[in-house]
Amino acid sequence: MLLLRRAGDPAPFEEALVHACLHNQAYDPQCEHDRSAYLARLILETGDRTRLFTRLASRIDDPDVDVALLFDVIARLAAEGGEAEAAAVRRAYADLPDEGRLDAMEAMVRLDGLPALLRCAERLEQDLDEDGWRGKHLLDALKTRGKPDIDRALSAARAEHPSLERLMAHLEAPDAPTLYADWPRDFPTVRAELRRGIGPRGALYKVLSDDEWRLICEDFRSQTQVGLARPYLRLFARRRFIGGPAELVGWMNGSDSRASWSATLALGWIASPLVREMALQQLRAGKPRGARLLQANYRPGDFDLLLPMLRDAPSDEVAHDLSLAVLDLIGENNPPIDESLDILVALYEHTPCSMCRGDAVSHLVKAGQTPTWIAEECRFDADPNTAGLFAAPGCSPLGELSARSDD
Structure with a gap:
């Protein structure tokens, strides 16, 4: 960010920025914090959000990109744009294979909120033991949207949508592992x-x-x-x-x-x-x-x-x-x-x-x-x-x- 502001011209940084949106640069992506918000802020700082959104969206079908990261970035950019960009993200999500849609669920919840969470819950309930853990991250994504009364809306949605209720119940179940994990206790x-x-x-x-x-x-x-x-x-x-x-x-x-x-x-x-x-x-x-x-x-x-x-x-x-x-x-x-x-x-x-x-x-x-x-x-x-x-x-x-x- 400081380099962008000091330089005044974002052009020398564009290739590095695009590469970072397509390939996770974290040393340990499983442990380090998600960087999509940071990357989206950098793109907004360039003043060329629309063109870079189009450029990134064109890479969705590339098998070598980090789908979860890319969708997180373009969903954040679409949230700053118009309905046409949001619709493009939704179409791209629908065209992904199942594993890709699982990885991009958080991005869709950030973009569309509770309606997207309900659709994701329908998919996750097919195998809660394998995929139910993703629900926690979806709830975090929902709450980061900063919408008022989200807890009340979530509670009402649980009562009306069995898939969401089953997902939430799975997340609220007491954890089975103990300090001994799989060890005998004596x-x-x-x-x-x-x-x-x-x-x-x-x-x-x-x-x-x-x-x-x-x-x-x-x-x-x-x-x-x-x-x-x-x-x-x-x-x-x-x-x-x-x-x-x-x-x-x-x-x-x-x-x-x-x-x-x-x-x-x-x-x-x-x-x-x-x-x-x-x-x-x-x-x-x-x-x-x-x-x-x-x-x-x-x-x-x-x-x-x-x-x-x-x-x-x-x-x-x-x-x-x-x-x-x-x-x-x-x-x-x-x-x-x-x-x-x-x-x-x-x-x-x-x-x-x-x-x-x-x-x-x-x-x-x-x-x-x-x-x-x-x-x-x-x-x-x-x-x-x-x-x-x-x-x-x-x-x-x-x-x-x-x-x-x-x-």
Whole structure:
């Protein structure tokens, strides 16, 4: 948005903008927030909404595009236009295959509101166990339209339309999964399953008592096969292993990548000079995984080792993992902002993940140390939660836009 406003001429950005509407640019689309509202705002900012709507609508039949994202964008644009554009979106939706219509349902509810929700409910009730989860997102889309008395209208529609009532009842049913998920509930059986190498599910590590956890750690010591050790190591990655780090180092240095990763995370929870020294050795050798070993072994100045690695990360995957490690370190150790400021700014600039970026900005805002240029950018961030940090009541006014220190 800032680039568009600064340039004055949107033409140099059009191809990138169209590409982003056709192909989801989120690092993790399943976790990161929907970007259709952000993209629609950018298109409106160009002042060429009608032409870009036509251009995007012409790509609906392209098998290589992200149908859900594209429909979300053009439906938002159609809502700003006339009935002819809205009708074009409806016709295109009707021509989609069934899977495409499922993916584009939210867009249609945003465009047409309750009537579209009723049509979608008729389709979803055909297989509520498989597709009923979509109903929650449809309700969210309905409520974001900002129409008055929507709850009253929804309640009345439930009484008149059996399909909607069945969908709502499905969504309101108590969740079946528990902390034990599919695990047996008695500890002896849980323990026996682990010994056989059956991996843990859900949040088992949270619900075991201290005595039960101690027995799990004892059982682990008898495991010599990597396939049998993996489920224990996955547990220890989430709850501190009762024992010394030397018992885990061999698994970390082993050839099995999954066991090695879990053992690295498990070692990070153990405060030990040995673990800290291993972390420093790995980081000095340019191995980002060493950051995970600092979780319980952080010392002031450690971010100085991580900062160049984050800035020079060779891939998005490495940058993302380093970002997660940094955020975990800050969350666990709560260092003063003068220690973490530079790494948080670098994380903001280099992480590919909008959620990690938002978490970094949250730390800066909480400390009252958000650089002006970051605050100005975040007002227009693709993630509404990040943008909302600078729209909340009591938020400090933004200063004049200033250039980055490295510009």
